[in-house]
Amino acid sequence: MSTATMGPAVSGIPRGKGPRTGGSGPLLAEKTVLAAHTELEPPFPGVDVLSSQGSLADSLQGTWEQPCRSAAASEPLTSRDYAATVQLITELGREDEEEDRPSEFALGRTLSVLEQAARELRLSFPLAIVAVGPHRSLRLLWSSEGREVRLVVGGSTANKTYLYWEGPGQRCVDYSVDGARLASLLRWTLHGI
């Protein structure tokens, strides 16, 4: 498993513990990899902090995405990239130093949100870059064509859990985190819809 080694530690991320990117080569540009290290404790300067109403995710859900298939499988298939993302997270959970491992809370919540998203996205679930952040939080990043989504799951209930996304001319944070919302944002990241 490749582990990128960054220069100086950034915003509480342990030195030498860069984000995990899977074994299939770089997925994202260096700029976005660096962005994964940046401390993102909200609120961000200049970012509109939205409640669960009126957000971009709501407007995406308002497009009435309609599936084509009549299948209703209780065990839908997902992509190899989902399996790879879960594997990256699992490996972070085996780090030797406690401060380098995500907390049990962050692990459990992240895997739950990802599973919900995978049930919606199925074979189009994309590979994430994963990293451990301050307070043993988990940070996941997806990026494509100038659009970016980050899932940050706090190390405990005392820490913030949120989705952050940005695209041309817009940046938002949403504290209503669930798999359906993440799935909508990943569709937007990948396909712009």
Added chain:
Amino acid sequence: MSDTGKSPHYEEPPVIEVVCGVQYESLSQWGTPHYGKFWGRIEHEYADFEEHPPLLRAPLEPLSSNAPQVSSPPSLPPLRRVFFIQPPGNFLIQLQENRFLHNWRKTKDDDAYPRFQAAYERFVRLWGEFKGYLSDAGLPQPQPEIFELTYINHVMREGASFPKDVWEFLDFYQRNPEATTAKEASGLMIQFAWPLPNDLGRLTLDVKHGNRISDQKEVLLMELTARGKGEAMMADWFAVAHDAIVNTFDKLTTDEAHKIWGKTS
């Protein structure tokens, strides 16, 4: 339903889902309350429900290059698709304003496939129940546009990796093509379409691969779907579609795979 008696038989087929369905012109006067009123007639059997976005209108012919379906903007959001589910979840009805589907699905690895005849008879019974409800409610009878029969198969073997091992199971090519990198192919997607006998519609095969969410096991997904105009006698159409699907599946898969699935005839 007539049975041609020509179908192969497997003791442990890899089928995980069978869908029988009808698409019809949207029913005038159909509204949200009718879902609940219809549920009242079947709730003793289909006690659970889920709500989902509606399916797109299925075309009989494939749309070219994923062309969007064009229609005038609706004044209201589309009505939902409601699942009425029989606990523990193997049988379910999917109902929306222009579609009635009945699914059998595997929910546990040791669920036995009830066989097509049982799945089809349930579909016919519930379709009749639905038409009976419409009649009692003073709503127009649905005019079938398209019949659909879908078989979804999850092909798995301990240690198998796809697409590398796909030709252990599929019989129509010998191996994956090699690209200039000389590395194994990392992805595979195949789609074929054939006309059904007597111009009764179209049979499509989709082959993909993926991972099960629960245990990450690799799966080769083979989906066979027959669609035909809803002008034929329903029982005759489903008999033709069923024969086409199971015989095509048999023909496209290897003898080695047939042994794994316990082919007996």
